[in-house]
Amino acid sequence: MPDIKTPADSATPAAPVEREPSAQAPKKAPANQVRARKKSSGSRKGPVALAASLVLVFVLLLISLGLRQGKEEAQPVVPAQELTLPDSGRHLTVLQDGELVDMELNEYLWGVVAAEMPASFEQEALKAQAVAARTYALNKAGHAANHPEADLCTDYTCCQAWIARDTALSNWGENAAAYADKITRAVAETNNEVILYEGSLISALFHSSSGEGTQDAEAVWGNSVPYLQSVPSPEGEEVPNYHSEVILTAQACREAILAACPEAVLEGEPTNWFGPVTPANGGSVGTIVLGGVTVSGAQARQIFGLRSANFTVEPTAEAVTFQVTGFGHGVGMSQYGANAMAADGSSYLDILQHYYTGVTVDPCPG
Numbered sequence: 001m002p003d004i005k006t007p008a009d010s011a012t013p014a015a016p017v018e019r020e021p022s023a024q025a026p027k028k029a030p031a032n033q034v035r036a037r038k039k040s041s042g043s044r045k046g047p048v049a050l051a052a053s054l055v056l057v058f059v060l061l062l063i064s065l066g067l068r069q070g071k072e073e074a075q076p077v078v079p080a081q082e083l084t085l086p087d088s089g090r091h092l093t094v095l096q097d098g099e100l101v102d103m104e105l106n107e108y109l110w111g112v113v114a115a116e117m118p119a120s121f122e123q124e125a126l127k128a129q130a131v132a133a134r135t136y137a138l139n140k141a142g143h144a145a146n147h148p149e150a151d152l153c154t155d156y157t158c159c160q161a162w163i164a165r166d167t168a169l170s171n172w173g174e175n176a177a178a179y180a181d182k183i184t185r186a187v188a189e190t191n192n193e194v195i196l197y198e199g200s201l202i203s204a205l206f207h208s209s210s211g212e213g214t215q216d217a218e219a220v221w222g223n224s225v226p227y228l229q230s231v232p233s234p235e236g237e238e239v240p241n242y243h244s245e246v247i248l249t250a251q252a253c254r255e256a257i258l259a260a261c262p263e264a265v266l267e268g269e270p271t272n273w274f275g276p277v278t279p280a281n282g283g284s285v286g287t288i289v290l291g292g293v294t295v296s297g298a299q300a301r302q303i304f305g306l307r308s309a310n311f312t313v314e315p316t317a318e319a320v321t322f323q324v325t326g327f328g329h330g331v332g333m334s335q336y337g338a339n340a341m342a343a344d345g346s347s348y349l350d351i352l353q354h355y356y357t358g359v360t361v362d363p364c365p366g
Contacts, residue, residue: 083184085110086191092141095150096162108152109133109187114168115161116206117335119179122342125335126186128351131361132333133160135194135204138364190348194364195356197227201364202356207328208335209239211310213282214355215330220298220309229357230281233337234344239326244307246322253304253320257290260303264291270315277313284309284330298329332356 088105095101112133117126137160141151146158154162168183169176195202203225205217210233217228236242248256250270257264257273266273275289285297297309308326315321328334333355341351349361 083181083188085184085188088192090138092137092151093149094162095147095153097154100150105134105137106187106191108137108162110183111154111162111164111168112137112160113186114165114179114183115156115163119168119172119175119182121335121339123182123186124342124346124348124351125339126182127190127348128333128338128342129206129335130186130190131193131195131348131352132204132206134190134364135201136160138194139201139203192363193361195352195359196362196365197356197359199365202227202359204356205329205332206335206355207330207332209233209235209242209308209326209328210330210334210337211283211308211325214332214334214337215280215282215284215309217331219280219284219286219296220329220331222296227356227359228331231355231357233282233334233355234340235334235336236340238340239336241307241327242325244324244327246304246306246324248304248320248322250318250320253315256303256305260299261290261293261295264293266291269317270320271317274313274315274320280309282310282330283325285311288313 085106090105092103092105092108093100094103094108109130113126113130116133117129119126121129137152140159144150144152144159147153152159154160156162163171165180169180172179195204205228207214213230213232216230217223217225219230253270253273254266257266264273273291275292275294277288278286280286280297285300287294287296288300289295290300290303295303297311300306301309301311304322306322306324308324308328308330310325310330312323313320314323333352338351338355341354342348346354352361353359
C-alpha cells in the first residue's frame with residue numbers, strides 16, 4: 001500500500017519572524033513623524049497575530065483528527081459472515097479411500113468442484129461446473145458397476161475427482177477464504193439445478209480443454225448422443241500446456257502399436273506404419289491407420305499416451321513425434337472453454353446450453 005500523508009505528516013508552516021530592533025538609538029524626529037511611526041509599528045502586529053491564530057487553529061485541527069482517528073480505531077471489527085451451503089435434502093454413499101462415507105449432496109459437490117476446476121476461474125464457470133457435477137452425480141448414483149455398494153467414488157478415473165475441504169484450503173494458501181467462498185457460492189446459487197434432455201438427467205461429461213471445438217460422443221465411443229455433439233470452443237493459448245509434444249523412438253512406437261493391435265504389419269521405417277487420417281469435428285482425429293489397422297483417434301490417444309485426440313503425426317526413420325492440442329476426451333463441456341465464455345460475459349446457463357445441445361436447466365425432478 002502506498003504511503004498516505006496525514007495532516008500530522010505535513011510540515012507545519014512557520015510564523016513570520018519579527019525583526020529585532022536596531023541597537024543604535026534613532027535620531028529624534030518631529031512629533032508628527034513619531035506619531036506616524038507608532039501607528040505604523042502597530043499595524044505590523046496584525047500579520048503576526050493572524051499567523052499565530054492560524055497556527056493555533058491548525059494545531060487544534062490536528063488534535064481533533066487524532067482523537068477522531070483514535071475513536072475509529074477503537075471500534076470493534078465485525079467479521080464477514082461466512083457463506084454456508086444449503087441442505088439439499090439428498091445424501092449419497094461415497095466410496096472414499098476404501099471406506100463407505102455418507103455425504104450430503106452439496107457437501108460432496110463442494111469437494112468435486114474444488115477438485116475438478118481451478119477456483120481462480122470465473123464465477124459463472126464455477127456455477128456451470130457445479131450444475132454439471134450435480135447432474136453427473138445424480139445420474140450415476142445407484143448405477144456404478146465398479147462399486148455397487150456405493151453411489152459414487154472419489155476416483156476421477158471412475159467417477160468424479162473429489163477433495164476434502166481441509167486439503168483444498170491448505171492447497172490454496174492465502175487465497176483459501178476467497179476461493180472457499182467462490183466454491184460455496186457456485187454450489188449454493190445453483191442448488192438443486194440439473195441439466196435435462198427431454199425431461200431426463202443427462203450424462204454431463206466434461207473435459208479440461210478442446211482444440212477448435214468439442215467432439216461428438218459417437219467419434220469417441222461409437223454411440224451417438226443427441227446432447228453430446230461437437231460445438232465450437234473458445235479457449236486457446238491461455239490454457240496451460242495447451243500444446244504438448246510426445247516423441248517416441250521407433251522401437252517404443254512399434255511396441256505400443258503391437259500391444260494394442262497385434263495384427264498390425266509394421267515393415268520398414270515408421271514412415272510406412274502410418275496410413276490415412278480421417279478428421280473428426282472439432283479438429284480431432286476421427287480415425288488413423290496403424291500398420292494396416294484402422295483405429296479411432298481416441299484409441300490412438302490411449303496407444304501413444306497423448307493428452308488428447310487432437311494431434312498430428314511426424315514419423316522419421318528414428319522416431320515418431322506427435323503434436324497435441326488440448327487435454328481430455330473432448331466430449332461435453334470444456335472447462336477452459338467455459339471459463340473463456342464466462343470471462344466474455346456468458347452466464348452459467350449460456351455455457352451449459354452451448355456445450356450440451358438441446359438441453360434445459362431446471363430443478364431436479366423427483
